[in-house]
Amino acid sequence: MFTDRAKIYVRSGKGGDGHVSFRREMYVANGGPDGGDGGKGGDVVFVVAKGLNTLSEFRHHRKFIAEDGGVGGRRRQHGADGENVIIEVPQGTVIREETTGKVIVDMADPDMRFVIVKGGKGGKGNQHYATPTMQIPKFAQPGQDSRDFHLLLELKTIADVGLIGFPNVGKSTFLASVTNARPKVANYHFTTLNPNLGVVDLEDGQGFVIADIPGLIEGASEGIGLGHEFLRHIERTRVNIHIVDVAGVEGRDPVEDINIINNELKVYNNELSSRPQVIAANKIDLGDYSDNIQALRDEFEPKGIKVYPISAVTGKGVRELLFHVKDLLKSLNIEPIIFEREYFEDEKSVVSNEPYTVEKVEDNVYAVEGPRIQRMLGYTNLESEKGFDFFQKFLRENNIIDELKELGIQEGDIVRMYYLEFEYFE
16 A cells, blocks of 8 residues: 555664763772763664655554663773664655654655754763862763654655646556556546656657656545645646546546646645646547647647647657657756755753762761752852842752752751852751
């Protein structure tokens, strides 16, 4: 079954924690700190895989979790880095953040590789925190947390030209006759068949990629039938060949058919309806339909849309049509349509994970130390009311007050923070 949408969950690896240890060697009474750093967590990486043309792999596999980094060890031993998780997708897959629907990346390049979420950095071991005033640091930096996303994947076919039109007008027959594609020929009112791709090779060597977009019926823009499922594949095309049954085999009016489909394109995405278009008046091998062909020309050629009578079965008129399409593509001279990035994560939301320790050092005396505490004291003016309020908020939000309570602190006990001492009150 063809699948062109999927929802998945991805999570990077957590960084490994730094280690707290001290050298213990014969004849070295007080060895210095030698705790090693934690390893980096694994990344979540998307890559374009040749040969994939659907997202069906994600029907059963929806969670992708990278490996956590290893913890640091004694003797400056570095923790192992976590393995990345590699997710293969077809070319043309657009990846969105599910909640906002904003584009994170368009995997439009055939050799594309994109790190969608990086693993957490490994924490530093206590070897990094020795200073002349703090020679035996009893803390290490924890590894950065993992980060996760709920993602929406959408496959939007990469093609220069789209074949549009009602079911049974001969799109698949046309595609098979002008390319190396071998689509199934069927009534597409209730189909789950693939949008079929083929390459048109012209005598002058200037070919193009063409896609048969099935499933377009009246009401497609409102999701009737499989409208939305297939309309997204036409969003990248630069020129559309509108194939119409000029013989009216199913009793429909060719002019009305084209107006209906063009209206569906306009409702779905107004920009789609303004793209260059050419009309292929198909099935002229079934009889003389000069009145219908003239009606099409009277209606659409004044709007700049050329009409080419063709037979997809016999090939009559097809060559002229294809060369006209080639000239249209050449005149446009525009870059392939790429969906620009819209979602940018706020880096400020990443919480600092610098280490600190809270411990009881004597009866009624507690010490709070570590790089996070040093940094806070360095930019806080405790002599001002506002600065002291910030200091109190910092202690609460970093759970330092809770940790002191767990150690049994009582009113009147002393809390030391390097060169400062405070008396504790509830």
